[in-house]
Each structure stands twice: as structure tokens, then as C-alpha cells.
Amino acid sequence: MSTNAENPALSFDTLQVHAGWDGDPATGARQVPIYQNTAYLFQDADHAARLFNLEEVGYIYSRLTNPTVNALQARLAALEGGAGATCCSSGHAAQIMALFPLMMPGDNVVVSNRLYGGSVTQFSHTIRRFGWQSRFVDLEDPGEVARACNKRTRAIFCESVSNPGGHVTDLPKIAAIAERKGVPLIVDNTSATPYLCKPIDHGATLVVHSTTKYLSGNGTSMGGAIIDSGKFDWSASDKFPSLSQPEPAYHGLTFHQAFGALGYTLHSHAVGLRDLGMTMAPMNAFQTILGIETLSLRMQKHVANAKKVAEWLEADDRVSFVSYAGLKSSPYHKRAKKLYPKGTGALFTFGVKGGYKACIRLVDALQLFSHLANLGDARSLVIHSASTTHRQLTPEQRQAAGAGDDVVRLSIGIEDADDLIADLDQALGKAAQ
Known part of the structure; x- marks a missing residue:
């Protein structure tokens, strides 16, 4: 053993x-x-x-x-x-x-x-x-x-x-x-x-x-x-x-x-x-x-990219919120700094103004982000949890899990963060139409 x-x-x-x-x-x-x-x-x-x-x-x-x-x-x-x-x-x-x-x-x-x-x-x-x-x-x-x-x-x-x-x-x-x-x-x-x-x-x-x-x-x-x-x-x-x-x-x-x-x-x-x-x-x-063998190297890049992308999203008027403990605005930021001093990963959610339909438009418009049901890949991934991974749950369960109708989940990869931001920018523009 x-x-x-x-x-x-x-x-x-x-x-x-x-x-x-x-x-x-x-x-x-x-x-x-x-x-x-x-x-x-x-x-x-x-x-x-x-x-x-x-x-x-x-x-x-x-x-x-x-x-x-x-x-x-x-x-x-x-x-x-x-x-x-x-x-x-x-x-x-x-x-x-x-x-x-x-x-x-x-x-x-x-x-x-x-x-x-x-x-x-x-x-x-x-x-x-x-x-x-x-x-x-x-x-x-x-x-x-x-x-x-x-x-x-x-x-x-x-x-x-x-x-x-x-x-x-x-x-x-x-x-x-x-x-x-x-x-x-x-x-x-x-x-x-x-x-x-x-x-x-x-x-x-x-x-x-x-x-x-x-x-x-x-x-x-x-x-x-x-x-x-x-x-x-x-x-x-x-x-x-x-x-x-x-x-x-x-x-x-x-x-x-x-x-x-x-x-x-x-x-x-x-x-x-x-x-x-x-x-x-x-x-x-x-x-x-x-x-x-490369876990620590990848996680450092994952975390750095996630922080940069999350900060950009939080400042965008088309976004209603960002739920990421790496942000100072997070209610879990202080706890995260104590328990997770190297970062809290690269998985987070954000709210899209316009709700369910806007989320669907955003997911369909993204080009660098792969739309699939996974996380932790070297590639950046996106999914609308309410219509996929959490679809079988009640609305109350989805809300408690942080997977409401207006929520999109991102798994940030190890690409260039600026390229990811540019992709999100153009997709948010289409989501708002």
C-alpha cells in the first residue's frame, strides 16, 4: 500500500x-x-x-x-x-x-x-x-x-x-x-x-x-x-x-x-x-x-491569471458581481489569506447583467474559453452551471451553491491573461446586446 x-x-x-x-x-x-x-x-x-x-x-x-x-x-x-x-x-x-x-x-x-x-x-x-x-x-x-x-x-x-x-x-x-x-x-x-x-x-x-x-x-x-x-x-x-x-x-x-x-x-x-x-x-x-510534476508551477500561473481576470471583471459595468476569495472585496478574503496564503485557486463565478439569456449569449460568444464540464485544465474553461452541472437541482439548491441563473463559472488556465480578458470583453459585448 x-x-x-x-x-x-x-x-x-x-x-x-x-x-x-x-x-x-x-x-x-x-x-x-x-x-x-x-x-x-x-x-x-x-x-x-x-x-x-x-x-x-x-x-x-x-x-x-x-x-x-x-x-x-x-x-x-x-x-x-x-x-x-x-x-x-x-x-x-x-x-x-x-x-x-x-x-x-x-x-x-x-x-x-x-x-x-x-x-x-x-x-x-x-x-x-x-x-x-x-x-x-x-x-x-x-x-x-x-x-x-x-x-x-x-x-x-x-x-x-x-x-x-x-x-x-x-x-x-x-x-x-x-x-x-x-x-x-x-x-x-x-x-x-x-x-x-x-x-x-x-x-x-x-x-x-x-x-x-x-x-x-x-x-x-x-x-x-x-x-x-x-x-x-x-x-x-x-x-x-x-x-x-x-x-x-x-x-x-x-x-x-x-x-x-x-x-x-x-x-x-x-x-x-x-x-x-x-x-x-x-x-x-x-x-x-x-x-x-509541474503542479506548483501551474498553480502559480493559474492563481496569477485568475486574480488579474477577476479584478478586470469586477471593474466592468456589464458584470454584477465576482465571487472570488482572491479579491479584497470578497467576504472570505481575510480567511483565505490566513488558510490559503498562496492563493485560493483559479475557479470562480461572476454575475452577468441580463440574467440567464445573457449568460447563454456570453458562453456562445467566447472563443479562447472552452465550453465544457470540467475544471483545472491548462486551458481556460467556461460553463453556465444553472443550465448544465447544476440543472438537476432546485432553484434554492442552486442559489445556495452559488449557481444562480445569472452566474457563469470560469476555470482560468495558464494562457496569457490579457488574451483571456480580451475574449471576455468581446463576449460580454455580445451578451449585452
């Missing part, structure tokens, strides 16, 4: 290039090879038995472990400051995988009402099929968060920087509530990336990512990840029997007792990936590793 055995004194820029891989011992290949392989030879019958009994860590079948994916997991654990990581097929898969060791039918998760539209749908409807429930809350009201937790609550879930509204979560405050309630805080860190924010440093237990976005950075590779801090005491209560009680499928082995800080990660592989099968493809892991 993936452990953070890297030198903690190394900087982020060094870890993003080196963590998790020292070269292929068989061939000397310096870059991580693509192990496009399904199963692995056992040394003998005893070796096979030890692997299946979890007495020895190794490779059995690529649904569970794969060397290319394993290198990515080790790198992500190092960058987020976690004990271990599990990669899977998508960001949505990561959210289900994160909850899987924690939840039983009838349990609930307390969830921020400022989430990506697909996540709202997943938490509102899909998880009910597992017998799980969600309680949506406003994270700006700590009392509401605390009151929503009851004896069947098993986690609190939020985004570090919300998509699309750009809300900056006060992670230390929410982490303190989770600690008092004896449950883990799960933070989706997709928009910020570990370069801008390390939720574990602010009290998070688990961090999830859609690696599809900024981590790969090139719009080619689907993937998700769960990074465990290794700091939560799963045996402190009877809330988490999958980790604190004997597992029948492994002859009564107790994951937290047997593996300590790696108990959650090993359970995610040995049970979660084994039974849910949400496996990351080796090629996608390879592409994501390549992307991570």
Missing part, C-alpha cells in the same frame, strides 16, 4: 517530482512505467497465502494494487501529509470510497450545502440506495453544523474551496466540531490542491480529490483519490465497526488494531477496491503523475 515514507524536510516542489518512486529496480527506468497488467506472479504457495491473509504487502491483482497506481498514491500521501492513499476511478468514486468504511445502513453524513452540483445529487439521492442519509448544512453557521450531528452521524463532508461559488471553508472551526462529535472531517481539496491548502494541517481526517482536475492538469485522465491522515482513533467508540471490529472476510482480523495508522487505507484496498471495484487505470495514473 502507499505510505508516506518520504523525507518530511523536502519541499513541495521536490516531493511533487520524486515522492513515491526511486526508479524501476528491474530495468532502471527513471520515470514510473505504465504497468498495464492485471495479475502478478506469486513466489510460491506460501507467498500467495501471506498476501491474501494481509500478512505481507504486495501485488495480487490490479483491481486491488498496481505499481503505477501505487506510485501515484505514495506521491499524493506525501504531498497532502497523509499516512496513506487510495486511488480510484473518479472523484465521485472517491467520495463513495471515503464513506464506505465508515457507514452502515441508517447512518448519516453532515454535508456542506455549498458543493459541486453532481456531489449534491450524489449525497441527496444516490447514497440513499446504500441506506445512508445526508444532512445539508450551512458551514458558516457552526451551531447548525453541531446540531445536525447526532448519534448516527459518521462524518462531516465539505470542500476546501467550493465549486462553483468559491466559498472558503473555515477548516479549523469545522474540524473542531468534528473532533467534539467524535467523527472524521472529510475535505474535498480538488479546487485548491495540496499546493494551496493541506486540509490535514487544519484538522481534516480524510482528503478526497478528483485527480481529473488540477492534479493531472491536462484534461486527459479520469481519477479520484482518498488520502488518510492516519491520526483518527477508529477504535475510540463503536461507531466504525468496519475498522474497529473483526472482519469476517479476513478470519477476524481487525484493521485498526492490526495496521494502526494504515488501517483505513488498507481497508480501502482490501475491502473497498476488492468489492466495489472502482479501480484507477494504470494509464490514467501515469498521466496524473506527469501532471503532478
Whole structure:
């Protein structure tokens, strides 16, 4: 499994290039090879038995472990400051995988009402099929968060920087509530990336990512990840029997007792990936590793461009508002400076005067911005959330998520900022007609 055995004194820029891989011992290949392989030879019958009994860590079948994916997991654990990581097929898969060791039918998760539209749908409807429930809350009201937790609550879930509204979560405050309630805080860190924010440093237990976005950075590779801090005491209560009680499928082995800080990660592989099968493809892991090697360089450019574009939009009379914590006018600016000193990413929204129809005209008129349902690409992207990603939500849910009818979401890429501004200028002119 993936452990953070890297030198903690190394900087982020060094870890993003080196963590998790020292070269292929068989061939000397310096870059991580693509192990496009399904199963692995056992040394003998005893070796096979030890692997299946979890007495020895190794490779059995690529649904569970794969060397290319394993290198990515080790790198992500190092960058987020976690004990271990599990990669899977998508960001949505990561959210289900994160909850899987924690939840039983009838349990609930307390969830921020400022989430990506697909996540709202997943938490509102899909998880009910597992017998799980969600309680949506406003994270700006700590009392509401605390009151929503009851004896069947098993986690609190939020985004570090919300998509699309750009809300900056006060992670230390929410982490303190989770600690008092004896449950883990799960933070989706997709928009910020570990370069801008390390939720574990602010009290998070688990961090999830859609690696599809900024981590790969090139719009080619689907993937998700769960990074465990290794700091939560799963045996402190009877809330988490999958980790604190004997597992029948492994002859009564107790994951937290047997593996300590790696108990959650090993359970995610040995049970979660084994039974849910949400496996990351080796090629996608390879592409994501390549992307991570330049993460800090790209994020610096993303943030600088986003700030310049947001400031220009805020000064334009055709724009009703800009929701970006990097602006001094943002109600989250002070919090963002404290928790995210390198910036709050490059995803933000703005209001177009003229409402829904004006937004549609603007999106259709843009030329450099790609109109598609993604974020975190090297290219600048645009979408009208109310008619696409958040279309399935009620008007009240869209408003709470920051995706009203007059709102356009931008994911600012690494092009020249002046070129992006010129494109927005001509498109706003057509939107106002």
C-alpha cells in the first residue's frame, strides 16, 4: 500500500517530482512505467497465502494494487501529509470510497450545502440506495453544523474551496466540531490542491480529490483519490465497526488494531477496491503523475491569471458581481489569506447583467474559453452551471451553491491573461446586446 515514507524536510516542489518512486529496480527506468497488467506472479504457495491473509504487502491483482497506481498514491500521501492513499476511478468514486468504511445502513453524513452540483445529487439521492442519509448544512453557521450531528452521524463532508461559488471553508472551526462529535472531517481539496491548502494541517481526517482536475492538469485522465491522515482513533467508540471490529472476510482480523495508522487505507484496498471495484487505470495514473510534476508551477500561473481576470471583471459595468476569495472585496478574503496564503485557486463565478439569456449569449460568444464540464485544465474553461452541472437541482439548491441563473463559472488556465480578458470583453459585448 502507499505510505508516506518520504523525507518530511523536502519541499513541495521536490516531493511533487520524486515522492513515491526511486526508479524501476528491474530495468532502471527513471520515470514510473505504465504497468498495464492485471495479475502478478506469486513466489510460491506460501507467498500467495501471506498476501491474501494481509500478512505481507504486495501485488495480487490490479483491481486491488498496481505499481503505477501505487506510485501515484505514495506521491499524493506525501504531498497532502497523509499516512496513506487510495486511488480510484473518479472523484465521485472517491467520495463513495471515503464513506464506505465508515457507514452502515441508517447512518448519516453532515454535508456542506455549498458543493459541486453532481456531489449534491450524489449525497441527496444516490447514497440513499446504500441506506445512508445526508444532512445539508450551512458551514458558516457552526451551531447548525453541531446540531445536525447526532448519534448516527459518521462524518462531516465539505470542500476546501467550493465549486462553483468559491466559498472558503473555515477548516479549523469545522474540524473542531468534528473532533467534539467524535467523527472524521472529510475535505474535498480538488479546487485548491495540496499546493494551496493541506486540509490535514487544519484538522481534516480524510482528503478526497478528483485527480481529473488540477492534479493531472491536462484534461486527459479520469481519477479520484482518498488520502488518510492516519491520526483518527477508529477504535475510540463503536461507531466504525468496519475498522474497529473483526472482519469476517479476513478470519477476524481487525484493521485498526492490526495496521494502526494504515488501517483505513488498507481497508480501502482490501475491502473497498476488492468489492466495489472502482479501480484507477494504470494509464490514467501515469498521466496524473506527469501532471503532478509541474503542479506548483501551474498553480502559480493559474492563481496569477485568475486574480488579474477577476479584478478586470469586477471593474466592468456589464458584470454584477465576482465571487472570488482572491479579491479584497470578497467576504472570505481575510480567511483565505490566513488558510490559503498562496492563493485560493483559479475557479470562480461572476454575475452577468441580463440574467440567464445573457449568460447563454456570453458562453456562445467566447472563443479562447472552452465550453465544457470540467475544471483545472491548462486551458481556460467556461460553463453556465444553472443550465448544465447544476440543472438537476432546485432553484434554492442552486442559489445556495452559488449557481444562480445569472452566474457563469470560469476555470482560468495558464494562457496569457490579457488574451483571456480580451475574449471576455468581446463576449460580454455580445451578451449585452
